Amino acid sequence: MENPVKAKEDLQEILNQREYQIYYEDNRNFLEIWWDNIKAWFRDLLADWLSGFEPSNGFADTLLIILIGVVFLLAIFGIFLVLRSVKRKKALQEHQPFQSLNEMEWSVERHLKEAEKQEQAENYSLATRHQFLAVLLYFHERQWLQAHVWKTNWDYFAELQRKDKQRAEAFYELARMFDEAVYGKRKIEQKEYQNYREKALKWLGETDEKEIKEI
Structure with a gap:
């Protein structure tokens, strides 16, 4: 009978060959092992x-x-x-919609009257500006936001979003076109302005464009 030690060594040598070891190798890639x-x-x-x-x-x-x-x-x-x-x-660019404290002291009706005046003069970008300031002051009067000269439209939007997301979304659309018209220097056409005015006036509650008093 062969030496048992020698037989064991021969068997181990056979098992160490490639064709046998391949069955014991982990052929998974990194992602498979990780998963x-x-x-x-x-x-x-x-x-x-x-x-x-x-x-x-x-x-x-x-x-x-x-x-x-x-x-x-x-x-x-x-x-x-x-x-x-x-x-x-x-x-909503980092600009303040009110350029002076004096503009904040205007009434909602006065801004609407100025918007009407600029519309008749076909200066629709400036008319857009006063329509928006009228809405902003109206929101301030209703205590939906606090208007200040130093605040930007982004500040107002964030303030409204904390209280009423639907109102904030409507404000955002008005503010975006305001920024494009005033700071983006985009020319506003008549039909575009009329659509803007219609949206703005919906937020002015009982304020009726036809009942604006003479300043």
Whole structure:
């Protein structure tokens, strides 16, 4: 009989050959190893949370995929909100709508009267400005926001958003066109201004354009 030690060494040498070792090698790539480790961790976590319950591999894997999907969607939604906020802040330029304290002392009716005057002169950009200031002062009178000379339209939008998101959205649309007309130097056409005036007057409550008193 051959030497048992020699036979064992020969067998080990055979097993060390490539064609045998390949069956023992882990051929998974980094992502597969990472994913398998995550699944194993999650199955252990479920077993700890649900005392006495041994989740099957299929159940744990499905639940894990669902949770990852939910987290992914929430992350996408969060990114969308951040990007929209940045875009809106850029649209509402860092300028104060009131250029002087004197303009804040004007009444809503006086700004509307000035808007009407500029409309008749076909100066629609300036008419847009006074329509917007009338709305801004009206919101101030209703205590929906606090108007100050140093505040920007972004400040007003953020203030309104904390109280009434629907009103804030309407204000944003008016403020965006105001900034484009006044600071963006965009020429406002007659039809565009008329649509703007209609939207603005909807927020002026009982203030009727036809009842503006002579200043």
